Amino acid sequence: MTNLNQGQRTLKLNRVTQIGFSAVLATMVGVGIISKLSMGSLVDALNWVSHTYEVEAELRALEKVLLDAETGERGFLFTNKEEFLEPYNSSIKELKAHFSKLEILIRDNPEQLKRLDRIEDLAQQKMDNLAQTIALKKAGKEQILRELVVSGTGKQIMDQIRVRLDEMIDVEDELLNKRKEDASRTEQLTTLVSLGGTALAILLGILCLLFIARKVIRPINQVANIIASSSSEIAAMTTQQESIAAQQASSVHQATATMDKLGASSKQSAEQAEVAATGARQVAELAETGTRAVEYTLEDMAILREKVLAIAEQILCLSEQTNQIRSISGLVSDLANQTNMLALNAAVEAVRAGEHGKGFAVVASEIRKLADQSKKSAGKINILVAEIQGAINSTMMVTNEGTKTVEQGVKTAEGTAETFMNVANAISSVVMSSQQISLTAKQQAIAVQQVVDAMNTLNQGATETACGISQTKTGTLKLNEAALNLQAVV
Known part of the structure; x- marks a missing residue:
């Protein structure tokens, strides 16, 4: 049952978190998208305001170029010096550049394009008039030049140019005022959407936090207490x-x-x-x-x-x-x-025989010697035999x-x-x-x-x-x- 309640709480927490943050995120995304669109509109409006200011600046610059050309022409007429024609010479190129830029800037406004075409014709007439006076001055035709200047043709053309320029500027002023009002409304809407969306997101966030604090944080705190107690017991048992x-x-x-x-x-x-x-x-x-x-x-x-x-x-x-x-x-x-005895007897007989018995005496002597030696040898043999007999007995x-x-x-x-x-x-x-x-x-x-x-x-x-x-x-x-x-x- 506890696991089921915990599962429900976890599921509720997931749902609340998803719904709450999804709502806040959706609100912030919506605010971001609307703010982005509003900021785009505001930027467009401001761009149109800047565009209008740029058109008016170009129109005034166009008038200034014509005045510079006229000033250069007058300086040359008074002094007959070529250096005074520098503004005039520069204005020829500048006029073309300003007209080209104005045609680009007001190409979305046909009425203004028509007015610009008329001004361009008048500007060409003015430049032709200035060129004519300069040519007369260079040719030395002072009388014709004086008559042309006194006739006021150049002044009339310039007055018409000023009128046409004023008309275009007035139209641009009207557009400027209208575009300023549009930009102001867009700015107010953007501010309102940003502040309102942010306030709504904050309100939704606060509501989600209050709901989470009351329905989720309290059970989580209880579960945390249970976990802390259980983990302490588990730590003790583990120790x-x-x-x-x-x-x-x-x-x-x-x-x-x-x-x-x-x-x-x-x-x-x-x-x-x-x-x-x-x-x-x-x-x-x-x-x-x-x-x-x-x-x-x-x-x-x-x-x-x-x-x-x-x-x-x-x-x-x-x-x-x-x-x-x-x-x-x-x-x-x-x-x-016995031999010794016989030898002794033979020696005696040899002595008796005299000279005839000397040889026999010698033989008898030798036999006696041999007999003695035999006796001695026999004695030795007896001794040896006795010793041998003793040895044999032993x-x-x-x-x-x-x-x-x-x-x-x-x-x-x-x-x-x-x-x-x-x-x-x-x-x-x-x-x-x-x-x-x-x-x-x-x-x-x-x-x-x-x-x-x-x-x-x-x-x-x-x-x-x-x-x-x-x-x-x-x-x-x-x-x-x-x-x-x-x-x-x-």
Whole structure:
């Protein structure tokens, strides 16, 4: 209902404004048109008045030119000097110019044209009379000249010209008076129309203002009061909503920051899980490599045990051969002792033989030396064999210990292999768990990123809402200011 009343008021305001201003405008336009027409008529009347004054001035100028010609003619007659004919000579051209202009000025008045033609004939007669007197003066015919002047022909023509000019001037005076009266009436009408139209326009404007003040301004003032009150309430509500929107935007911003941190943590966890999975895979590969290395070690240990056993057998053989060498060395030592004894006996026998036994003595001596050397060598061999036997015994002991160590190493390697197998199985489980954790962390990171995007969108929406509310507040304040200005104006 209120909207309908406001629509009716708005419609009434539009109609009143249109009708009022249209009436005032129409009145002013009418006044302008009438004033324009009246001013045109007044200008025409004034132009006709000026035209009449111009015709009278030309008629008087025509009379003056004839008088100047007559004056020049008289001066020449009295003085017989050519310079006195200057006014006469000038008047010939001036007469033609004045008659031509008068014909143009009075071409709308046939009666005046007839009078002007008569005056033109008389003026020609006057000029002919003046030319005749001047010619007689120049010819020296003074008697004929005196008779012509005394006859009064020139004076009679001039009197007729004056009468005709006076008639034309009287007619122009009558026209002038009539045109002055027309101009005066036109001026009065123009003044009356201008003042009356202006007064009517002012009266219509005042009536429109009074009607608008009583029927329109008062409702507008009431509406302005309602707008001011409503805009104040809207401004208060907008301020409250702006505060709430700002708080929401701040909360959303904090939540967004938290989600950003959570997203970064999730991303970091995913990266760490990926690194752990990679490390676990590397450890699994290393465990598998270790298992293979232990297997290779077991194989090498088995080969080593076989070789150690072979070495032990060779050492036993070497020990037996050393014993044989020791036996042979004993035999050689015994043989050297016996040879030494035989050489000693041979030396004794050589001494007994004298000169014949010297060669045998030398041989015996050499054999004895060889026997001593063999004995010494056998002694050294025994020492070496003893040392070799000691080394063989030590080697046997070390070989036995090595065999035991190899067997213990085999057992340890087998345990290590079993441990590596267990470690490999455990690492495989760790790898699978790490991969599952990495996948879960990636999914969590994606979910957190989606939440962050949603929070950013929500934050942007909250910011835009706050901006919109701020703009609404600004618009409401401007509306309130406009309402106050409207109240002040109304």
